[in-house]
Amino acid sequence: xxxxxxxxxxxxxxxxxxxxxxxxxxxxxxxxxxxxxxxxxxxxxxxxxxxxxxxxxxxxxxxxxxxxxxxxxxxxxxxxxxxxxxxxxxxxxxxxxxxxxxxxxxxxxxxxxxxxxxxxxxxxxxxxxxxxxxxxxxxxxxxxxxxxxxxxxxxxxxxxxxxxxxxxxxxxxxxxxxxxxxxxxxxxxxxxxxxxxxxxxxxxxxxxxxxxxxxxxxxxxxxxxxxxxxxxxxxxxxxxxxxxxxxxxxxxxxxxxxxxxxxxxxxxxxx
Ligand code: IPD
Ligand code: CA
Numbered sequence: 176x177x178x179x180x181x182x183x184x185x186x187x188x189x190x191x192x193x194x195x196x197x198x199x200x201x202x203x204x205x206x207x208x209x210x211x212x213x214x215x216x217x218x219x220x221x222x223x224x225x226x227x228x229x230x231x232x233x234x235x236x237x238x239x240x241x242x243x244x245x246x247x248x249x250x251x252x253x254x255x256x257x258x259x260x261x262x263x264x265x266x267x268x269x270x271x272x273x274x275x276x277x278x279x280x281x282x283x284x285x286x287x288x289x290x291x292x293x294x295x296x297x298x299x300x301x302x303x304x305x306x307x308x309x310x311x312x313x314x315x316x317x318x319x320x321x322x323x324x325x326x327x328x329x330x331x332x333x334x335x336x337x338x339x340x341x342x343x344x345x346x347x348x349x350x351x352x353x354x355x356x357x358x359x360x361x362x363x364x365x366x367x368x369x370x371x372x373x374x375x376x377x378x379x380x381x382x383x384x385x386x387x388x389x390x391x392x393x394x395x396x397x398x399x400x401x402x403x404x405x406x407x408x409x410x411x412x413x414x415x416x417x418x419x420x421x422x423x424x425x426x427x428x429x430x431x432x433x434x435x436x437x438x439x440x441x442x443x444x445x446x
Contacts, residue, residue: 184261196239
């Protein structure tokens with residue numbers, strides 16, 4: 176699969192390749208976790224960590240893409256981005272939920288998306304996306320126009336929330352953002368039957384797609400956190416929006432139509 180126009184790249188072939196790579200990458204992450212985790216560094220703050228495994232898993236994914244999709248662009252959490260020549264860019268989070276991973280919690284995932292266009296989420300079109308949670312043994316995947324799937328089962332977001340919405344969110348690593356994020360949670364709570372904090376944005380989005388959550392919102396996500404998960408939600412019939420995109424911390428909201436409208440009304444009012 177070398178060169179060529181992005182329009183000629185079939186989303187289902189990209190999905191198949193992403194599934195194959197994500198399985199290999201997730202199995203490596205899991206193996207490394209069983210051998211013990213060593214922190215490689217902290218990044219923006221003490222909470223923002225990277226392990227040796229994050230880097231090794233990204234290298235594995237990048238190398239497979241270099242061999243199998245020469246000329247495609249790459250945007251990953253742990254290495255330098257590269258522009259491609261084919262019109263397709265791979266957007267990769269090798270381990271989403273690194274803090275869970277470091278603590279031995281099972282909620283972490285490999286997230287791989289193929290997008291058409293530049294590496295800018297405001298202009299790209301996601302073609303395929305995979306979120307693989309190796310400890311949970313669950314692989315969520317989607318190809319544009321072909322639905323979202325958990326293994327062999329087609330996914331659909333929840334459209335009715337008679338007992339209030341089960342929502343999920345996350346918090347940025349920068350402590351100076353915590354007050355603002357907690358104030359947002361306070362505004363949202365009247366709509367929620369309860370609130371979860373999974374610790375992996377890619378899993379939050381996969382769970383919205385699977386109807387295990389009614390909605391998810393978070394400020395300040397990076398493109399690799401949501402590239403695959405957002406396609407899953409859309410292909411499962413849901414809505415994903417990003418607002419305040421000019422700010423350092425855009426707000427992402429993902430849910431079925433009704434909950435999305437109710438969340439957005441509260442969040443827009445709270446500005
Ligand atoms: C983080 C997780 C977390 C979210 C943070 C992300 P990382 O990604 O997705 O749930 O709240 O905003 O940065 O650092 O574990 O790859
Ligand atoms: Ca991440």
